[in-house]
Amino acid sequence: MMKERKILLSESDIPDKWYNIVADMPNKPLPPLHPVTREPIGPEALGGLFPEELVRQEVTMDRWVDIPDEVRNIYSIWRPTPMYRAYGLEKALDTPAKIYYKYEGVSPSGSHKPNTAVPQAYYNKQAGVKRITTETGAGQWGSALSFACQHFDIECEVYMVRLSYDHKPYRKIMMNTWGAKVFPSPSEATEVGRKILAENPNTTGSLGIAISEAIERATSTPNTKYALGSVLNHVKLHQTIIGLEAIKQMEKAGDMPDIVIAPFGGGSNFAGLAFPFLRLNMVEGRNIRCIASEPTSCPKLTKGVFRYDFGDTVGMTPLLPMYTLGHNFVPAPIHAGGLRYHGAGVIVSQLLRDQLIEATSHDNLEVFEAGITFARAEGIIPAPEATHGIATAIREAQKCKEEGTSKTILFNLCGHGNFDMKAYEDYFAGKIVKHELTDEDIQKSLSQLDTPIIPDR
Numbered sequence: 001m002m003k004e005r006k007i008l009l010s011e012s013d014i015p016d017k018w019y020n021i022v023a024d025m026p027n028k029p030l031p032p033l034h035p036v037t038r039e040p041i042g043p044e045a046l047g048g049l050f051p052e053e054l055v056r057q058e059v060t061m062d063r064w065v066d067i068p069d070e071v072r073n074i075y076s077i078w079r080p081t082p083m084y085r086a087y088g089l090e091k092a093l094d095t096p097a098k099i100y101y102k103y104e105g106v107s108p109s110g111s112h113k114p115n116t117a118v119p120q121a122y123y124n125k126q127a128g129v130k131r132i133t134t135e136t137g138a139g140q141w142g143s144a145l146s147f148a149c150q151h152f153d154i155e156c157e158v159y160m161v162r163l164s165y166d167h168k169p170y171r172k173i174m175m176n177t178w179g180a181k182v183f184p185s186p187s188e189a190t191e192v193g194r195k196i197l198a199e200n201p202n203t204t205g206s207l208g209i210a211i212s213e214a215i216e217r218a219t220s221t222p223n224t225k226y227a228l229g230s231v232l233n234h235v236k237l238h239q240t241i242i243g244l245e246a247i248k249q250m251e252k253a254g255d256m257p258d259i260v261i262a263p264f265g266g267g268s269n270f271a272g273l274a275f276p277f278l279r280l281n282m283v284e285g286r287n288i289r290c291i292a293s294e295p296t297s298c299p300k301l302t303k304g305v306f307r308y309d310f311g312d313t314v315g316m317t318p319l320l321p322m323y324t325l326g327h328n329f330v331p332a333p334i335h336a337g338g339l340r341y342h343g344a345g346v347i348v349s350q351l352l353r354d355q356l357i358e359a360t361s362h363d364n365l366e367v368f369e370a371g372i373t374f375a376r377a378e379g380i381i382p383a384p385e386a387t388h389g390i391a392t393a394i395r396e397a398q399k400c401k402e403e404g405t406s407k408t409i410l411f412n413l414c415g416h417g418n419f420d421m422k423a424y425e426d427y428f429a430g431k432i433v434k435h436e437l438t439d440e441d442i443q444k445s446l447s448q449l450d451t452p453i454i455p456d457r
């Protein structure tokens with residue numbers, strides 16, 4: 001009999017609630033602080049940037065949040081997403097481990113990002129917002145938001161990190177196709193951008209800078225709000241649709257993962273897959289290891305510190321309690337643009353602090369080798385960000401082989417790499433190098449911080 005490769009759900013299986021892990025966390029996240037007074041602030045401080053319902057979701061203690069029918073209806077364009085048993089990869093690795101992956105690259109923009117872009121556009125529309133500004137690193141978030149805004153007839157303005165803007169012209173055209181305006185960041189369109197360009201005209205930009213530009217535009221233009229594609233609690237909440245589907249699929253396969261893995265930029269696709277499984281740990285006493293996978297060139301979880309820091313480069317956002325490399329940290333120009341962010345989201349940071357999750361890192365060459373092994377074994381060409389999760393899955397599968405144990409591994413294939421051929425071209429041309437980031441480099445960035453520290457308990 002042919003072995004079933006895909007574990008599929010039907011549209012009626014699309015969950016009708018998102019899962020809010022904060023309700024079950026033993027230690028709740030510390031409050032954000034005002035950027036100037038450094039006093040704790042409430043949700044109202046976010047009201048200028050985001051519509052009311054998203055602010056409510058940012059701080060809600062409800063365990064489950066209803067997914068509006070209109071959102072589920074758009075989700076059904078690509079959801080439920082398939083789960084695959086990676087028979088090809090298992091064979092290539094000659095491992096006794098069972099490997100599964102949840103494939104989020106089937107969305108219109110090619111990653112998990114529309115899972116939150118759609119509800120964010122929906123709640124903005126409900127609040128009468130006419131224009132949304134945002135930043136994009138690799139172009140995945142900008143594409144997702146462009147798609148979502150177009151659906152609700154909202155104008156979309158995207159500040160795209162210069163490095164990606166130059167590397168990925170077709171990401172820009174994709175956004176234009178859905179009707180968005182795209183600026184290379186730093187840009188001449190904002191005060192922040194002009195200042196940074198004057199100081200450093202050749203900068204490749206960073207997510208932190210692009211965030212500062214998008215926020216400046218949102219706060220200085222009428223009827224305009226800002227949207228963030230990662231890091232924040234409401235973004236992670238929306239992404240839990242991934243893990244909620246994955247649990248149904250694992251049950252359908254008659255299996256349950258021992259290890260859950262996802263690449264880590266700000267934490268949203270990791271949260272999306274892992275939080276529903278962490279719930280099983282917290283309420284059912286299971287012992288599923290959840291591992292976040294980051295680049296060695298931007299190692300906030302494995303080498304950063306847990307303290308208050310700004311979400312952007314300029315220091316306009318509230319101070320958040322997070323694992324950070326310092327808001328002035330500019331990561332090496334790796335192709336995995338979505339992982340080039342100095343900090344980790346608040347919830348994930350608290351979970352790591354409490355040792356409820358794990359983190360690991362991989363260098364630039366290792367992840368490309370993992371990505372190519374995967375593409376040849378499974379067919380799908382992964383996004384450079386996604387290769388980090390693959391590299392961790394391969395590492396764990398190889399451990400199984402060495403130890404002669406069979407574990408069940410589930411990872412998030414959070415996006416395809418069909419727009420990332422420049423990255424693969426560079427790899428085949430031998431241009432991908434290890435980025436040596438020394439502990440001194442990290443210390444130098446951290447020593448510039450004067451934000452509040454968080455004492456050990």
Ligand SMILES: *Cc1c(COP(=O)(O)O)cnc(C)c1O
Binds near residue numbers: 415
């Ligand atoms: C944005 C993105 C990431 C990183 O962001 P998270 O919020 O950590 O998920 C990773 N992979 C892909 C494909 C992305 O688009």
